[in-house]
Amino acid sequence: MQPLIAIIEDDRRVRTATASLLRAAGHASEGFASAEEFLAGDTRRFACVISDVQMPGRSGLELLGLLAAQGGPPVILMTAFPDPRLERQARAGGALDFLEKPCDPDRMLASLERALG
Template structure:
């Protein structure tokens, strides 16, 4: 398992972080959890194979995080998730360069399909 992909999960809702991590770990992925984009950026972001981030958080949004990560590494693999339904937000998320946008609540298979797509992109 030590060579399995490391996936970061960034969400200000602890229950979402824990549930998402549990699902991904059950599929053999390693995970590391962050309560904010700023906490994630303070870590060594380059070591993650994939980033799963909420859009709406205090401080830096998931969309802004996506922009920063892609500016630093054009091959960054980001999955965004949101419970918000505003069309403008969805358009901005879609244009951000993220691999997927998941609407909360989402089915386990939707997340797993997005992770697979992100990890095999290239």
């Protein structure tokens, strides 16, 4: 069975574009509009999480902390508002990568391959 990737992004257009990129690269994904929506289901189904940092409700950093504490899947964070301090915090919390939106498709796919490898 193909690994399933969670895309957690409050902007529907970004969520859809990310899912399209993953599908074109041969990956299966499921989208969620918030961390709460994602956490309401079985998070163990996912091999990797790609999440926005700034979202209403629980942030991507908070989600990263929760998943890391549970021994959850690798997390790739993305943001439209990059900040070196925020990136250091994300990496210290265990983020596999920290991408600036709009994300470079090749870099996102390379990060995903590392996560799945």
